[in-house]
Amino acid sequence: MLIKKYLPLNTLSLGLLLTSSIMLTACGGDSTDSTAPSISNLHPNSNAVTQSRQVIITGQASDDVELESVVIMSEEQSITAEINDGSFSATLEASAGQNTYSVIATDISGNETSSEESFYFGAQASAGGAHSAIIKNERIYAWGRNNKGQAGIGAITTINDDPETASAAHPTTPTLISVPSDTSSLIDSEETHFVSLAFNQNASSALDVNGQVWSWGDGDDGQLGLGIADDDLVDETNYTSPQKIENLSDIVSISRGYDHMLLLKSDGTVLAFGDNSNGQLGDGSNLDQDTPVEVAGLTNIVQISAAVSSYAIDTEGRLWAWGKNNYGQLANGVSDSDVHSTPTEINIGEPVINVASGKGHTLALTSSGQVYAWGLNASSQVGMNPSDASDEDEVWDNYVLTPKLLPWFDDVVAIWANGNQSFAQRSDGQIYPWGQNMLGTLGIEEDGNVAEPVSPILELENVTDLGNGALHTLAIRNDEAVFAWGWSFEGSLGGGESVANLWTYRLPLLVSMPED
Template sequence: MSRTLFSMPIATAVLAGLLAGCGGGDTLTLDTAAPTLSSVQTAHETVVKQARLTVTGTVTDDTGVQSVQIALNGQTGTAALSGGSFTATVDLKAGRNNYTLTARDAAGNEGTLQGSVYLGHRVAGGNAHAGALIDGKLYTWGRNNFGQTGLGFTSTVSANAETHPVAPTRAGGTATFVALAFNQNHSLAIDANGQVWSWGDDTDGQLGRGTDGRSLCGSGTVANCRLDIAQVPGLDNTVSLSAGYNHVLALKADGTVWAMGLNTLGQLGNGTTTSSATPVPVVWSPADAPNVGRIVQVSASSASSYALDDQGQLWAWGRNQYANLGQGALSTGTTAQATPLKVPMPAGVRIASVANGRDHVLALSSDGKVYAWGLNASSQVGFNGYIHKGTATAWASPVLSPTSLPWMETHPVVEVYGNGNTSYARRADGKVYPWGMYGASEGTGTVYANLDEPEDRLTTLASIVDMSLGALHQVALRSDGQVFTWGWSFEGALGGGSTTINTWMYNAPLNPVFP
């Protein structure tokens, strides 16, 4: 349900008088005027990736403000005051977070401001499956060869026409989930208590549930999947998840980062190249990661990992074959980087959010600009597409260091998304803009137009608050709770029903029907 920030003064009749004059001319003045708070007004609940929220705004009072406090999830913190402005910071839990700001003056009068933010994805896309959370209930659809839809069985379109989930299907039993993380053929979720659940492909231990009790799925000859949706031991108090191609990152409420799955290139960040089917903590080497702040976001790619701290610093580890770690002069190669390195950013740049595709990275700065690097063969970083590729103005592939994208210099954005060789940016009005590998239907076939920079290809779609990219399909949530899908509908990945199966491709978004 959408929520709008609003200001609501609450006056308390507290004596705050001043005696003036002398003798019988004494007068008593009561201060009953409450402070007034204001902040950025939004037409919908804000969806964020960072686990630490900073709220800024202004506060006024006729006699002066004494304090501003923020209350959220049992926490109460005091905001910093500077003139008539305030800055309040508080840590978030996964899911919906309703907060209250309270301003007090010297007389004890109070004014409040209430707001809501949502931490985590309510929609998710994998290789060719997808899911959405509607009122805490999990619905999934699409490819199911590893049981990644969580329905307790495997299926394909041809062999299981009656049961294969080509439209949103209820999964997850009675658990109340608040955030999703899908990729490739595996799926994870966080419940309302901060516990992580997993299901689907577990070939490399990416589901974090050990090696016992796995089933045989796909074309494998050994047990390699989980058909049941079950909890991951040791991942309690989790506030954020990111699913890579063969590994998963989890951020706990205490700021620690945990990883599980394939580790041949150091993507688990624990100082080794030994894979793990149970969660292991990321190790912050004093030599490689001095002055690291509290981690507030994690992001996993094909074989690299990223973490953002509360100082706006970005850290990276794992594969650097395509300059994934953004180290510039540091040569690319297949040598494992098993502990985090700081990604060097231009002076003064503070990162607010990070996203990645298979081997490229998008870092959103606090002022709405985007710095990108890594593999650029399909122009997923930029300027190597249908206009610039093969010309003197084309950007290289890979791009070795964080590079500012010119489009965002004049079109500031509020969020970035990536997967495969595709990138998306979302602006404040909820419009989303793709670049990189973008499918375009032409007659009975499909060509991919590699877009040099963000373009307005989805002209009918607006007010998007959350989005997730699959390998070749996209899922988005509008502010009114409606879910939209587009791209390739392989095995029902778009959730549009039997008439849309395997169509390549839909660039006019579908609106899946939920039971």
């Protein structure tokens, strides 16, 4: 870390801060004390991804005499951190995309130290049933299965198409999806810039820098949100290129489930559209919607997560759930086929800071670094299924109907889930997987399901984001390298001719990304 010392200054110009640099300023006070405080262990850092708009900044600060204050600054926010035995924390409200924050520590003599770090709010990697995408420099690169137009290249393609007669080349490697900001004019129109992705099954969505949402792919049940309000018809049209959802703005986060979608607005309310057969839109009904409707009763929401059910976290760390409950996804002690069309609270017992949902199971990360899980457990995606666990004295049921504290770790910093797989990133920077390992979905050499996450994915440290599909996963490392593993189908892993179709790749493969 670069350290620079300066003569006393009356003010500190934040515009001169350099990423990951520290500036020391002696500002009067006790003339015998010219040593500035020290700052270390800032988190989040190195552009790590968060799915919550409410971000807790933590770190350590110390001084050789006495520390007076630690202030966190980001854009228009200036927050005095709480300090406890040298550790500090403060809560910021993130903007969609990249965020930079500064930490300023001051001692009683007026000496100051400043450090700057960055994080990312949104999903830079996303995967569906067998298609994938990465955001690089605010541009979308997509590849993989394209039977419904979900790759977004403007045509329906398959990997077996005859190149001489096909309407477009099938995308088996990362392919730029260029979207004009004005779709009514393809001439002299600026390119749209994107900050977050939401892929699932055969449908795709993306959030742009202006808070607008674009959708393409499979339109079943109105899940693209491209219908006409109040026309009593559900538009199920498939689209082969990104289409902007009209009359929608101020969106800061998106999450795509299995045939429905959630949107988080800047005012903390939630919108939804798509399949509503189990009440997963949260509007008090079970009618499908092809335009966004408001989820009833939710305010001050900071994170959303959609699967076959729906989840949201509010500013107090309370977790809300609604929708399908056939495997106990709502953690209310039962499994049923009822319609659950309004949000109810899941009592975890401590503040929840992140939620991740697979097809039938859910993970919740708390402020203490512990993880709770519940729902379908047939493949040990919650953990310790009798068919997978080695310890017969510690096994869990096929359905876990209330939140189960996972006993393996208390230092988790991020969680991900989809299909029947679960992933946790610990404080050592490594990714620990568990659950269904059919077709190499966990990224480890072992064959068979994993009942407990004791081994990390090898040679995949310092990951900033994962994009989990049903049977394959993407990873972005902090040096911007992209990896993929799992089931190779229709180009899902992005390796082009070097990767076989209909084949299992258990260990991460490096994906070659185009140069901008």
